[in-house]
Amino acid sequence: MKKYDFLLVGGGLFNGVIANEARKKGKTCLVIEKRDVLGGNIYCREVEGIMVHEYGAHIFHTSNEEVWKYVNDLAEFNHYINCPVANYHGETYNLPFNMNTFSKMWGISKPEEAKKIIEEQRKEITGEPQNLEEQAISLVGTDVYEKLIKGYTMKQWGRECKDLPASIIKRLPVRYIYDNNYFNDPHQGIPKGGYNVLIEKLYEGCDVKLGTDFLEDKETYLNMADKVIYTGTIDSFYDYCYGKLEYRSLRFEHELLDEENHQGVAVMNYTDGETPYTRKIEHKHFEFGTQEKTVVTKEYSAEWEDGMEPYYPVNDKKNSRLFEKYKELGEKEEKVLFGGRLGEYKYYDMDKVIESALKFVKEKLL
Numbered sequence: 195m196k197k198y199d200f201l202l203v204g205g206g207l208f209n210g211v212i213a214n215e216a217r218k219k220g221k222t223c224l225v226i227e228k229r230d231v232l233g234g235n236i237y238c239r240e241v242e243g244i245m246v247h248e249y250g251a252h253i254f255h256t257s258n259e260e261v262w263k264y265v266n267d268l269a270e271f272n273h274y275i276n277c278p279v280a281n282y283h284g285e286t287y288n289l290p291f292n293m294n295t296f297s298k299m300w301g302i303s304k305p306e307e308a309k310k311i312i313e314e315q316r317k318e319i320t321g322e323p324q325n326l327e328e329q330a331i332s333l334v335g336t337d338v339y340e341k342l343i344k345g346y347t348m349k350q351w352g353r354e355c356k357d358l359p360a361s362i363i364k365r366l367p368v369r370y371i372y373d374n375n376y377f378n379d380p381h382q383g384i385p386k387g388g389y390n391v392l393i394e395k396l397y398e399g400c401d402v403k404l405g406t407d408f409l410e411d412k413e414t415y416l417n418m419a420d421k422v423i424y425t426g427t428i429d430s431f432y433d434y435c436y437g438k439l440e441y442r443s444l445r446f447e448h449e450l451l452d453e454e455n456h457q458g459v460a461v462m463n464y465t466d467g468e469t470p471y472t473r474k475i476e477h478k479h480f481e482f483g484t485q486e487k488t489v490v491t492k493e494y495s496a497e498w499e500d501g502m503e504p505y506y507p508v509n510d511k512k513n514s515r516l517f518e519k520y521k522e523l524g525e526k527e528e529k530v531l532f533g534g535r536l537g538e539y540k541y542y543d544m545d546k547v548i549e550s551a552l553k554f555v556k557e558k559l560l
């Protein structure tokens with residue numbers, strides 16, 4: 195049996211960076227991936243010339259110069275800027291929360307007017323916000339919370355806003371200027387030709403076994419390399435010995451439509467509590483596509499159960515405590531190292547995954 199320097203479990207972005215760095219140092223890698231394609235959640239499928247973000251909309255954004263250079267050395271990025279629109283029972287509002295949102299919500303035009311209204315509506319929150327609801331009201335007041343946050347968040351997380359950590363909403367900018375850019379980072383875009391361009395370069399030269407679950411023959415695979423980098427869920431690696439970590443899963447409904455332009459924007463969030471999906475993506479707008487047809491995807495959120503894809507870690511107190519126990523087990527391993535969104539149970543964006551993989555290589559691997 196061939197022996198490799200590194201066995202990479204999971205063919206996502208984290209292990210892609212490991213593979214790329216390993217190749218530069220002349221090391222050999224075997225990749226074992228459960229799905230039939232490489233790329234993890236950033237994989238794109240081409241339909242009628244449109245790159246479809248098969249596992250959810252992905253917009254690259256970063257303020258890390260090293261990471262921006264790293265990805266630009268591998269792929270050319272377009273100038274897409276994410277400006278999603280919220281749809282509340284047919285009323286549309288610009289996101290993130292900015293003067294365009296406030297102006298439409300209250301029929302005002304000046305920052306001072308918006309500040310005054312929010313100041314009045316947030317009076318009920320005194321002291322440090324203790325949960326997502328308090329944090330949201332404290333940032334943007336009750337009207338924006340009721341129309342644009344409450345329903346969306348409950349659908350997304352399947353939990354009351356009162357039972358979620360404040361940190362989740364702190365990701366979103368709140369601005370008193372007319373600026374619909376969803377992100378504050380100086381660099382943003384989508385790789386021309388889709389994320390697969392990036393993935394193909396990262397995994398160049400690796401041996402790859404697709405459609406293969408590492409856990410089904412763990413002992414055999416463990417013997418195939420000197421080091422194993424595992425990017426699946428850490429609790430499954432230990433056969434859930436301390437119990438199951440919670441994840442949010444998603445279901446995607448892709449549709450090819452005989453229309454040129456369905457919703458006029460790449461991302462439309464449905465922020466009411468009644469529409470069963472959280473958002474609708476029109477993929478061609480990520481690339482300024484001019485095709486005759488269009489592909490739209492409805493994204494439904496669900497509690498993770500066996501057999502589903504675990505997309506989001508649920509970083510509340512209960513799960514964070516349980517994760518710490520698995521992490522302790524992981525730290526005792528000599529041969530196996532854990533990384534990535536599932537291995538570290540962290541709500542990582544792509545740039546943070548690259549940053550963490552580069553650090554991992556330097557400190558633990560090469």
Ligand code: FAD
Nearest residue numbers: 204206207208228234235250252253408426534535543544
């Ligand atoms: P993953 O992509 O999850 O890869 C792990 C891989 O391991 C998977 O392919 C899985 O099949 C495989 N695997 C798991 N267990 C096994 C096993 N036992 N055997 C074999 N293979 C296994 N980030 C941004 O920067 N911008 C965005 O706009 C953005 N949008 C997102 C939208 C959604 C819906 C989601 C879910 C994430 C989004 N992200 C975004 C985050 C981004 O997807 C991640 O940061 C990144 O893809 C994580 O890479 P990874 O390699 O850690 O994990």
Ligand code: UDP
Nearest residue numbers: 280342343344346347350362363365463465
């Ligand atoms: N959010 C919301 N309304 C929106 C968009 C976001 O209430 O229209 C909240 C929601 O709780 C979400 C969080 O803000 O989980 C973070 O949003 P982001 O778009 O960063 O989530 P992602 O899908 O990238 O994880």
